[in-house]
Amino acid sequence: MAYFKVEKLVKYFGGLAAVNGVSFEVQKGEIFGIIGPNGCGKTTTFNMISGVFPPTSGKVIYQGKEIQGMKSHKICHLGVGRTFQVVKPLGRMSVLDNVTAAAFSRVNTIREAREVAEKTIDFCGLAPVADVLAKALPIAGRKRLEITRAMATRPDLLLLDETAAGLNPTELLEAIELIRKIRGNGTTVIIIEHIMHLIMTLSDRIHAINFGQSVAEGTPKEVAANPQVIEAYLGKDYA
Amino acid sequence: MKKTPVAAIVAVAALALLPLVLADNYFLHLLILFLIWVIIGSSWNIMAGYTGQVSFGHAAFFGTGAYTAGLFVMHGGFSAWWGMAFGGVAAMLLGLPFGAICFPLRGAYFALASLALNLILMHLATIAERFTGGMQGIMIMPTFVSKVPYYYITLGMAVATLVVVQSIIRSKWGYYFVSIREDQDAAESLGIDTNRYKNVSLAVSAFFTGTAGALYMNYMGFIDPHVVFSLHDYSVMAILVAIVGGVGTIYGPAVGAFIMVGLQELFRSGFFGLFKYLGDRTGSETFTQAMEVVQHAHVLVFGILVVVVILFLPNGIVGDWGKIRKSVFRSKPAA
Numbered sequence: 370m371a372y373f374k375v376e377k378l379v380k381y382f383g384g385l386a387a388v389n390g391v392s393f394e395v396q397k398g399e400i401f402g403i404i405g406p407n408g409c410g411k412t413t414t415f416n417m418i419s420g421v422f423p424p425t426s427g428k429v430i431y432q433g434k435e436i437q438g439m440k441s442h443k444i445c446h447l448g449v450g451r452t453f454q455v456v457k458p459l460g461r462m463s464v465l466d467n468v469t470a471a472a473f474s475r476v477n478t479i480r481e482a483r484e485v486a487e488k489t490i491d492f493c494g495l496a497p498v499a500d501v502l503a504k505a506l507p508i509a510g511r512k513r514l515e516i517t518r519a520m521a522t523r524p525d526l527l528l529l530d531e532t533a534a535g536l537n538p539t540e541l542l543e544a545i546e547l548i549r550k551i552r553g554n555g556t557t558v559i560i561i562e563h564i565m566h567l568i569m570t571l572s573d574r575i576h577a578i579n580f581g582q583s584v585a586e587g588t589p590k591e592v593a594a595n596p597q598v599i600e601a602y603l604g605k606d607y608a
Numbered sequence: 609m610k611k612t613p614v615a616a617i618v619a620v621a622a623l624a625l626l627p628l629v630l631a632d633n634y635f636l637h638l639l640i641l642f643l644i645w646v647i648i649g650s651s652w653n654i655m656a657g658y659t660g661q662v663s664f665g666h667a668a669f670f671g672t673g674a675y676t677a678g679l680f681v682m683h684g685g686f687s688a689w690w691g692m693a694f695g696g697v698a699a700m701l702l703g704l705p706f707g708a709i710c711f712p713l714r715g716a717y718f719a720l721a722s723l724a725l726n727l728i729l730m731h732l733a734t735i736a737e738r739f740t741g742g743m744q745g746i747m748i749m750p751t752f753v754s755k756v757p758y759y760y761i762t763l764g765m766a767v768a769t770l771v772v773v774q775s776i777i778r779s780k781w782g783y784y785f786v787s788i789r790e791d792q793d794a795a796e797s798l799g800i801d802t803n804r805y806k807n808v809s810l811a812v813s814a815f816f817t818g819t820a821g822a823l824y825m826n827y828m829g830f831i832d833p834h835v836v837f838s839l840h841d842y843s844v845m846a847i848l849v850a851i852v853g854g855v856g857t858i859y860g861p862a863v864g865a866f867i868m869v870g871l872q873e874l875f876r877s878g879f880f881g882l883f884k885y886l887g888d889r890t891g892s893e894t895f896t897q898a899m900e901v902v903q904h905a906h907v908l909v910f911g912i913l914v915v916v917v918i919l920f921l922p923n924g925i926v927g928d929w930g931k932i933r934k935s936v937f938r939s940k941p942a943a
Contacts, residue, residue: 473784
């Protein structure tokens, strides 16, 4: 039994098929990358997995359980955490309060939630800005807060949606370091990313999507050499 | 988390001792109104200020509480004090189906739905004459002649409301409420059942507002649909009280209630009788005429006040207290 699997996911918005048959399997403990050109349906796939909206058809199977169509907060409680590509900080709350709110998904008292939050903030390296209002953070901080908050819900499977976009080279290295640490912690990670350096170094396997459909899958090297992937990114002449 | 501010404890102690010193009916009446507004303002604030679900129709819950108390007397001749026990529950029972139907709406659409709820109830109370007495309203005999018992009951309820609000805000619920206000989608992704917690905040808010309504029935002895379901006297006033004092702060609505009730009375009474006094003393018509104008000017002044607060103190007096203190200190001449 696969740890996590999506089967022939399809999502129509009106007459437009944003995702039209995406299937993949993820092993426990893996870092699994998803790539594809803009608008190919990566984030839509994440939204279906995390319950933002239900798929038009297809299945999402997590630890043997079908979770498609469930509400986001239920999926979170099952152990699937996510970050948002367009960051959603709880602006008028401090970083610590943002993470504390997330920690309440596993504990009930303020004291425990604070403790979990402080540990998670230390783990993710946000301790220096713990008391800063979330809306005052620069983009790198906000991206990291997304990860920290998701980690405070103690996910078994973490979905990272372009958490490295907009980071400078130093911040990028830190992000790679952090994602490695998260995996080292026993968390399975699925990453959507455009930054090839990040996704090629981190991923154990990569899945490529184009026009809403799965086109290739394999190790980073295999996928980079796949003609369909090259066509999707660079055009037919290069394939 | 911060402790209860000393100022709040001192204020409550002072209010508790006040009738011993000053048993003047007029001032007690004003203080009772102020305390009722502390309850309504704080209730509105829980749902709108903290959870971000703005209501334009809190009179719906206030009126439901008041009518619950009134109907106990009208049908079956129970004491209106039963309303204190059931008024809040009735308002909550009204809130739950309303929330279930309307919380899928977001932002302004939800606010408009709450406005509609308010108007529907006002008309229902008017039309259902056999049950509610229609436009004639409900009149009851007050239990106490003195205002002192009412004062202490209201004070007790206002303090209870603030204590409950404070302990909710400093618990898991508080974090959830504010998370929903700040970003509903993010909150949902963090495992927060946003729909459920919006309903929880509505239930708490409706309960206390309804209890305030029942208290109002007991104290004033008369209600009719246009009094207790009044848009501008309750629904809008609840918003003003919270905005002036500070939306999303624990003590903001209490400060706002003090200012709004004070201002309203200041104008209603023509600067506490100053105009009448001057008119009598000088025998001039001008003061009498000016008084007429001033008496009707409070709505205008409320409008100006809200504009000023939104422009200069967007977080209200309590929310922007640091800012106020700073500018006051800076404007002091260097000694």
